Amino acid sequence: DAGVTQSPTHLIKTRGQQVTLRCSPISGHKSVSWYQQVLGQGPQFIFQYYEKEERGRGNFPDRFSARQFPNYSSELNVNALLLGDSALYLCASTLTQGSGKLFFGSGTQLSVL
Amino acid sequence: AQSVSQHNHHVILSEAASLELGCNYSYGGTVNLFWYVQYPGQHLQLLLKYFSGDPLVKGIKGFEAEFIKSKFSFNLRKPSVQWSDTAEYFCAVNARVTGGGNKLTFGTGTQLKVEL
Numbered sequence: 001d002a003g004v005t006q007s008p009t010h011l012i013k014t015r016g017q018q019v020t021l022r023c024s025p026i027s028g029h030k031s032v033s034w035y036q037q038v039l040g041q042g043p044q045f046i047f048q049y050y051e052k053e054e055r056g057r058g059n060f061p062d063r064f065s066a067r068q069f070p071n072y073s074s075e076l077n078v079n080a081l082l083l084g085d086s087a088l089y090l091c092a093s094t095l096t097q098g099s100g101k102l103f104f105g106s107g108t109q110l111s112v113l
Numbered sequence: 114a115q116s117v118s119q120h121n122h123h124v125i126l127s128e129a130a131s132l133e134l135g136c137n138y139s140y141g142g143t144v145n146l147f148w149y150v151q152y153p154g155q156h157l158q159l160l161l162k163y164f165s166g167d168p169l170v171k172g173i174k175g176f177e178a179e180f181i182k183s184k185f186s187f188n189l190r191k192p193s194v195q196w197s198d199t200a201e202y203f204c205a206v207n208a209r210v211t212g213g214g215n216k217l218t219f220g221t222g223t224q225l226k227v228e229l
Contacts, residue, residue: 057212
């Protein structure tokens with residue numbers, strides 16, 4: 001079975017631009033979560049989606065948004081990029097919204113110049 | 114708000130040495146605790162988890178962790194480490210969020226290097 005896949009793997013943007021990151025969950029998983037991991041820190045929760053609805057949001061500004069599609073894949077959008085948005089963005093999927101057993105993708109490394 | 118503290122940021126051990134990585138958490142609800150591991154070049158993956166019952170939980174590759182409620186701790190242990198255990202280890206607590214979902218709150222991680 002394919003694991004969680006994310007695209008692109010690396011991305012370079014400049015300040016003020018917008019970016020869209022994509023995630024495909026493990027087949028059968030209905031919940032997708034997004035995490036931001038800054039170098040030297042643990043992953044920080046951004047969003048959880050389950051059955052195409054937002055089920056949780058972390059302490060991130062409104063520049064961050066996401067959605068989940070009928071096939072359970074998901075996109076994370078970040079507008080008006082700041083230097084501080086440079087990080088590894090991780091997507092994780094689970095069978096249900098309540099499970100802490102997350103299956104992570106390899107992430108998208110975003111660099112904002 | 115929940116939080117997780119990992120006391121050791123970098124640990125270097127020789128093969129066959131014993132390992133104990135500290136983790137303390139702060140959370141007012143029912144606790145679900147996890148250790149995740151990230152091997153070099155690989156994605157983050159679950160090592161072991163505690164939901165309820167026996168406070169000593171066993172995970173993959175000979176790892177175990179003990180939940181001590183009175184100390185708010187969930188330390189990770191392995192009696193004899195191998196070179197292949199070189200990785201970054203993250204402790205995490207699961208918490209409910211507004212909207213009905215769940216989130217993991219991670220510690221800052223411990224980078225373990227095992228030398229031959």
